Amino acid sequence: MRRDVFQALADPTRRAIILMLAVSAMTPNAIADQFDISRQAVSKHIKVMSECELLAQEQKGREIYYHLHADKMKEIEKWLEQFKQQISKRFEQLDEVLIQLKQKKK
């Protein structure tokens, strides 16, 4: 099983859960109330996100509050930075072509 933040973001339900937990920690029941799927289905999503260290749990009596480990999202940003860096290479290559065309003219 692949377990990284990209995998966590791949499912729309998980993305919605992440946006909710970004505001404040919640219990599985409270999260499940917001969706049309079963509590257990939500629990599975929570498990996936826990496995990629996006979530931390805090037991309070019989309730478990899930907190978002927001820093993990930086991995996405890091990749996006890498992506933009590659894009800039494209333009560098274009520049080279233009320079070569210029030299041919001479």
Place this chain on the structure above:
Amino acid sequence: MRRDVFQALADPTRRAIILMLAVSAMTPNAIADQFDISRQAVSKHIKVMSECELLAQEQKGREIYYHLHADKMKEIEKWLEQFKQQISKRFEQLDEVLIQLKQKKK
């Protein structure tokens, strides 16, 4: 089948392909040469990315050059913005708690 940019990014091979195509368009064979999997496996990844409109093809004789539709990546950035906005709400709530504590002291 879910077909969005998040899905496209979920697989590490696809992420690597995207980074390559960000620099310049490539043919399926040229892409496959960079990986240990079969050309057909790469073709499947290309298909997934095409279906979520991340790729555009340009036929040149018997070769097909796949170009990256880099703008599509903005959907990821858009979601990340939304995420950060939610995170900021968390601090607004914290501020409220502090204000309430202050008022209780009086």
Place this chain on the structure above:
DNA sequence: TCATTACGAAACCATTTGGTTGCAAATGTA
């Protein structure tokens, strides 16, 4: 004309995914 090359499509397979229902354990409450 004919072999080669580049590619997509199809069939197949094991594994993963996203969902379900049922159950047991732990905790809080009457």
Place this chain on the structure above:
DNA sequence: TACATTTGCAACCAAATGGTTTCGTAATGA
């Protein structure tokens, strides 16, 4: 103590995923 609530875990299922091999077809070049 008895009962209700919150939760995780296991079993199960259909569909999707990521890979393979095989085949068909269109363009290239000798």
